[in-house]
Structure formats: structure tokens, C-alpha cells
Amino acid sequence: xxxxxxxxxxxxxxxxxxxxxxxxxxxxxxxxxxxxxxxxxxxxxxxxxxxxxxxxxxxxxxxxxxxxxxxxxxxxxxxxxxxxxxxxxxxxxxxxxxxxxxxxxxxxxxxxxxxxxxxxxxxxxxxxxxxxxxxxxxxxxxxxxxxxxxxxxxxxxxxxxxxxxxxxxxxxxxxxxxxxxxxxxxxxxxxxxxxxxxxxxxxxxxxxxxxxxxxxxxxxxxxxxxxxxxxxxxxxxxxxxxxxxxxxxxxxxxxxxxxxxxxxxxxxxxxxxxxxxxxxxxxxxxxxxxxxxxxxxxxxxxxxxxxxxxxxxxxxxxxxxxxxxxxxxxxxxxxxxxxxxxxxxxxxxxxxxxxxxxxxxxxxxxxxxxxxxxxxxxxxxxxxxxxxxxxxxxxxxxxxxxxxxxxxxxxxxxxxxxxxxxxxxxxxxxxxxxxxxxxxxxxxxxxxxxxxxxxxxxxxxxxxxxxxxxxxxxxxxxxxxxxxxxxxxxxxxxxxxxxxxxxxxxxxxxxxxxxxxxxxxxxxxxxxxxxxxxxxxxxxxxxxxxxxxxxxxxxxxxxxxxxxxxxxxxxxxxxxxxxxxxxxxxxxxxxxxxxxxxxxxxxxxxxxxxxxxxxxxxxxxxxxxxxxxx
DNA sequence: GTAGACATAAACAATT
DNA sequence: CAATTGTTTATGTCTA
Numbered sequence: 001x002x003x004x005x006x007x008x009x010x011x012x013x014x015x016x017x018x019x020x021x022x023x024x025x026x027x028x029x030x031x032x033x034x035x036x037x038x039x040x041x042x043x044x045x046x047x048x049x050x051x052x053x054x055x056x057x058x059x060x061x062x063x064x065x066x067x068x069x070x071x072x073x074x075x076x077x078x079x080x081x082x083x084x085x086x087x088x089x090x091x092x093x094x095x096x097x098x099x100x101x102x103x104x105x106x107x108x109x110x111x112x113x114x115x116x117x118x119x120x121x122x123x124x125x126x127x128x129x130x131x132x133x134x135x136x137x138x139x140x141x142x143x144x145x146x147x148x149x150x151x152x153x154x155x156x157x158x159x160x161x162x163x164x165x166x167x168x169x170x171x172x173x174x175x176x177x178x179x180x181x182x183x184x185x186x187x188x189x190x191x192x193x194x195x196x197x198x199x200x201x202x203x204x205x206x207x208x209x210x211x212x213x214x215x216x217x218x219x220x221x222x223x224x225x226x227x228x229x230x231x232x233x234x235x236x237x238x239x240x241x242x243x244x245x246x247x248x249x250x251x252x253x254x255x256x257x258x259x260x261x262x263x264x265x266x267x268x269x270x271x272x273x274x275x276x277x278x279x280x281x282x283x284x285x286x287x288x289x290x291x292x293x294x295x296x297x298x299x300x301x302x303x304x305x306x307x308x309x310x311x312x313x314x315x316x317x318x319x320x321x322x323x324x325x326x327x328x329x330x331x332x333x334x335x336x337x338x339x340x341x342x343x344x345x346x347x348x349x350x351x352x353x354x355x356x357x358x359x360x361x362x363x364x365x366x367x368x369x370x371x372x373x374x375x376x377x378x379x380x381x382x383x384x385x386x387x388x389x390x391x392x393x394x395x396x397x398x399x400x401x402x403x404x405x406x407x408x409x410x411x412x413x414x415x416x417x418x419x420x421x422x423x424x425x426x427x428x429x430x431x432x433x434x435x436x437x438x439x440x441x442x443x444x445x446x447x448x449x450x451x452x453x454x455x456x457x458x459x460x461x462x463x464x465x466x467x468x469x470x471x472x473x474x475x476x477x478x479x480x481x482x483x484x485x486x487x488x489x490x491x492x493x494x495x496x497x498x499x500x501x502x503x504x505x506x507x508x509x510x511x512x513x514x515x516x517x518x519x520x521x522x523x524x525x526x527x528x529x530x531x532x533x534x535x536x537x538x539x540x541x542x543x544x545x546x547x548x549x550x551x552x553x554x555x556x557x558x559x560x561x562x563x564x565x566x567x568x569x570x571x572x573x574x575x576x577x578x579x580x581x582x583x584x585x586x587x588x589x590x591x592x593x594x595x596x597x598x599x600x601x602x603x604x605x606x607x608x609x610x611x612x613x614x615x616x617x618x619x620x621x622x623x624x625x626x627x628x629x630x
Numbered sequence: 631g632t633a634g635a636c637a638t639a640a641a642c643a644a645t646t
Numbered sequence: 647c648a649a650t651t652g653t654t655t656a657t658g659t660c661t662a
Contacts, residue, residue: 422635422636422637423636423637424635424636440651441650441651441652442650442651461637461638461639462637462638464638464639464640465636465637465638465639467650467651467652467653468637468638468639468652468653468654469636469637470651470652470653471651471652471653471654472653472654478652484645484646484651485651485652632662633661633662634660634661634662635659635660635661635662636658636659636660636661637657637658637659637660638656638657638658638659639655639656639657639658640654640655640656640657641653641654641655641656642652642653642654642655643651643652643653643654644650644651644652644653645649645650645651645652646648646649646650646651
């Protein structure tokens with residue numbers, strides 16, 4: 001009987017390995033390179049804006065430090081691109097800093113008023129851009145949701161379940177229009193009104209003693225080179241980054257548009273840029289009022305950010321909801337499509353590989369991980385797409401496999417989808433999950449069958465593989481026991497063996513390393529302990545917002561050049577590939593497994609009812625289940 | 631094109 | 647004796 005399953009398995013694997021791998025391989029490659037621009041767009045730009053602000057602040061600080069300490073030379077001015085170095089640092093630094101930092105700067109007068117004004121203006125520009133960028137981001141996301149819903153409705157219509165006009169849209173726009181500049185203006189007026197009165201008396205105070213008031217002398221020609229005025233500087237720096245929304249022509253200024261001063265609550269009209277600059281430096285120079293306005297604006301920005309966060313969550317929830325719902329009427333394999341749609345066009349083609357697998361129309365729509373792909377441009381892993389073991393290749397990027405397994409537990413437990421992890425990783429996970437960090441071979445088997453629907457079949461094949469792996473890898477240590485022998489994991493070995501593998505590996509870890517400032521060696525140990533404790537080390541990068549991910553990706557790209565090959569290890573913990581925590585619960589819990597999947601006795605093994613958590617007694621039970629299987 | 635990691639298959643020995 | 651466990655070898659795929 002065992003034989004039967006064995007041969008069956010062989011056939012099965014043969015098929016699975018046959019066609020799909022190549023096809024998917026291509027897909028994977030494609031998906032890797034085809035970073036959907038839509039992912040990075042608006043929201044990321046917002047981040048960039050913030051980073052730029054921070055960068056400017058840093059540059060200024062740097063310059064000031066240099067000036068105050070050694071007065072190096074006017075070089076600093078020409079060398080504006082030099083501070084580039086910190087860019088990466090700045091990028092990695094949570095943007096949260098920006099406002100607070102600003103505040104501190106304001107309060108402690110660390111900077112010269114002139115520099116301060118730079119910051120203020122930068123901030124202003126940022127906020128204005130943010131508003132539009134955020135709206136843009138929202139609209140895109142909402143558009144996706146809308147499309148999704150429309151598709152859903154359409155499909156329902158086709159099935160005659162619904163008769164609604166496809167055009168019918170949700171009142172989504174109300175969301176997006178919730179934060180319009182007008183409102184901000186209003187807010188501004190309210191807040192600043194009080195200050196306006198003081199304005200007259202306060203305008204020309206000591207601060208102006210600085211050369212702020214000399215905007216005119218600056219010839220337009222210099223604008224592109226090294227601006228000596230605020231606006232110029234900013235526009236220059238922004239341009240250098242090449243990531244601005246605004247087109248900064250020589251005479252452009254974030255606070256100047258359509259002949260109008262965009263300073264909150266100002267709206268003064270100017271015929272030419274020069275007069276605007278004059279106005280800017282005169283009317284909006286660094287004084288109490290401007291400072292206050294800036295503070296307020298910061299609050300506004302924070303509010304906006306908050307709002308953005310909330311709306312993102314809402315969107316997430318909506319998507320989640322739709323996703324789950326769509327899988328509910330599971331009889332149809334449609335869910336998958338839907339998911340892929342939600343997931344993004346990018347993954348769409350991958351979400352359907354089921355072709356390759358006699359996949360169980362079972363529920364689970366796909367490991368969450370793929371969903372995360374959507375957002376994490378970084379992830380070099382489309383591996384999670386259902387597919388043959390080969391896919392697991394990218395597994396090397398995921399050393400702390402544990403979290404991934406745990407997080408997608410539901411999915412793998414119910415879907416007869418090959419887990420994208422190596423046998424070694426799985427074995428390790430099994431062992432580490434055990435209370436005593438040791439398992440007998442049979443217990444390992446049981447863990448496999450319990451945790452993965454996929455391993456409820458093809459027993460002969462994968463069991464052999466498990467044994468083979470146990471013997472082959474040094475990281476698995478066999479320990480004689482009273483009852484016989486148990487297997488344990490030599491974590492160090494486990495960590496050790498991977499480094500050699502990849503040389504030019506994904507730089508994900510690099511992020512972590514650099515971020516944490518750990519050397520490879522240290523980090524190895526660190527990771528090891530993290531992994532051992534099932535702590536998703538990489539979540540730092542993955543957990544965050546999608547934008548964070550793309551941000552990380554950007555960082556990585558940036559650093560790749562410098563650090564390539566430098567790191568022997570760590571390539572294992574990929575932030576990118578980690579599933580999106582927020583979406584974890586999506587995996588649909590299917591009551592019973594697909595009947596088809598549970599051919600006879602197998603159903604007993606399903607363990608689906610068992611809590612996925614380790615239970616000491618289960619071994620015997622499972623054993624029986626196995627016997628049934630034979 | 632090559633090396634390394636991995637999956638799979640299978641032969642074989644030792645143990646239960 | 648059969649099944650299980652463990653080791654080893656061979657082969658093929660995939661990726662860097």
C-alpha cells in the first residue's frame with residue numbers, strides 16, 4: 001500500500017517538475033524585473049519628499065558643523081552633492097524624524113535663521129506635494145479597489161446573481177476628497193489668524209539681520225548652479241534627486257505657482273519670480289509668525305500622515321475583506337483570479353500557476369506571501385507562487401523561515417501546495433518548534449504531514465528526501481536516545497552552510513546589516529538567535545508600509561554596488577519576501593479539506609482539526625493516521 | 631560554462 | 647522477515 005502512494009507520488013512529482021518549473025522560472029524572472037511602476041508611484045514619492053527634507057536638514061547641519069568647527073572652505077557650497085553619502089542613511093531613517101527634528105531645530109535654534117528658513121520652505125513644499133501625492137496614491141489604490149469590485153460585480157452579474165450597473169461606483173471619491181488643499185487653507189487661516197495681527201509688529205525683527213533679505217541680487221543664471229537663495233537651493237536639491245513631482249524650471253519654487261505665493265494663507269500674486277522671491281524673503285522670513293506657521297503646518301502634515309495611515313489600513317481591510325469573501329464561495333476556482341487582481345497585475349500571472357499543480361481547489365488562495373509581493377518591490381521572491389519545489393530556491397533568501405511558515409500555516413495546512421521551503425528548512429523548523437528542540441524521524445514526518453497538506457501525499461518521495469536531508473546536512477545532528485535516536489539542529493551549522501551559496505545575493509540582509517551596523521559575523525549569530533526564537537528579524541523592513549518596502553528596495557539598489565559580494569551571509573533573511581503581516585489572517589480557513597484531497601484514510605491524518613501547535617500527544621495519533629495512510 | 635544548493639531516486643546497511 | 651531508519655551515490659534542475 002505504501003508502494004502505491006509511492007508510485008503515485010512519483011508520478012505526481014514528475015508531472016509537477018515537468019512543465020511548470022521552466023514556465024514559472026520565466027515568470028519569476030519577469031516579475032522580478034518588471035517592478036510595477038504603480039507600486040512605487042505616489043506614496044513612495046511622498047517618502048522621497050520626506051527624505052529630501054531630512055536630507056536637506058542633514059546637509060545643513062553638516063555644513064554648519066563644518067563651518068563652525070573648521071571653516072573648511074567654500075567648497076561646501078560647490079560640494080552639495082557630496083553629502084550624498086548620508087542619503088542612504090537618511091533613507092533608512094524613519095521619516096518620522098522629520099517633523100520632530102524640525103521642531104527641535106526650531107526650538108533650539110541650532111541653525112542659522114537662514115538655514116532655518118530653508119527648512120521651512122522645504123517643509124512647505126513638502127507638505128503641498130504631500131497633499132497631492134497622497135491624493136494620488138489614494139486614488140490609485142482606490143482605483144484598484146474599485147476595479148476589483150467591479151470585476152467582482154461583473155462576475156456576479158455574469159452568474160446572474162446580481163444586476164447592477166457596472167458603473168456603479170462606491171462613494172470612494174468622498175474619501176479622496178476628504179483632504180483638499182482648500183481645507184488646509186481654511187485650517188491655516190484659522191490657525192494663523194492670530195499671528196497675522198502680530199505680523200506687523202513682528203515682521204522685521206532681528207532675524208532679518210541675516211542676508212535673507214537680499215534676494216534680488218541673485219541673478220537667475222545661478223539658479224541652476226548653486227543657488228544662494230533658499231528657493232534656489234531647494235529647487236536645485238530637489239532636482240538633483242530627480243524624484244520631484246514638480247518640475248523645477250529655473251524660476252520655479254515650491255511655494256510659487258501660477259504667479260501666486262503658495263505660502264499657506266498668503267496667496268499674494270506676483271508677476272515675476274523675482275518679486276516673488278523678494279516677497280518670500282520679506283514676508284515669510286524667519287520670524288515668530290513663520291515659525292508658528294511652520295509648526296502648525298507640521299501638525300497638519302502629521303494629521304495628513306495619520307489620515308493616510310488610516311486610510312491605508314482601511315484600504316487594506318477592504319482588500320482583505322474582498323479577498324476573503326471572494327474565496328468563500330470556493331466551489332469556483334475564481335478566487336484565485338480575484339486574488340491575483342487584488343494582488344496586482346504583476347502577480348496575476350503567477351497566481352494562476354495552479355495549472356502546474358493539480359492544485360486543490362481548496363480554499364486557500366495563495367500563501368500570503370505572494371500578496372506581500374504586491375507591495376514589496378524588493379522581494380526577489382515570486383517563489384511563493386504555488387509551484388514545484390524548485391521555486392523554493394529563493395528560500396535561501398529566507399533564512400528565518402520560521403515566521404513565514406508560521407504565518408502561512410493556515411494556508412499550507414489546507415492547500416496542497418508545495419511549500420516554498422527547502423526540506424532542510426522545514427526539518428529545522430519542525431525540530432525547533434518542538435519543545436525540546438529535538439524530534440525523532442517519525443515525529444518529523446508527522447510534523448510535515450500535519451503542517452502541510454502537500455505532504456500528505458507522496459509520502460515515499462518526501463520521506464526519503466527528509467531522511468536524505470537529515471543525513472546529508474551537518475546541521476542536523478543525530479542524538480542517541482533511550483528510545484532510539486532523535487534529531488537536533490546545529491543552528492550554527494545551519495547558518496554556516498548558507499553563506500557560501502550565494503555570493504551576489506540579494507542585498508536584503510545588507511539592509512539589516514547596515515542598518516544595525518552589524519558585521520556579517522555578528523549578524524549571523526544574531527540571526528541565528530532570532531531564528532531560533534522565531535523572531536522575524538526581517539520584519540523590520542517588511543512589516544512596514546508598502547512604501548517602506550520599496551524604500552528599502554531603493555536603498556538596497558543604492559547600496560548594492562558598494563556592498564556587493566561583500567557579504568557572505570545573511571542573504572537569508574529577506575525582508576521583502578516576508579508576508580505582509582496585516583494580511584495574514586486572510587488565508588481562508590476551510591473547514592474540511594477538499595474531499596478530493598482526502599482520499600480515504602488520508603482524511604484522518606489531515607490534522608486539520610488539530611491545533612497547529614505542537615502537542616505532545618499527537619505523535620501517536622498521527623502515527624495511527626499514518627498507518628491508515630499505508 | 632561552472633560551481634553550489636537543492637530535489638529526487640535508489641541502493642544498501644543497520645536497527646527495530 | 648518486514649518495516650523503519652540512516653547513509654551514500656547518482657542525476658538533474660536552477661541560480662549566481
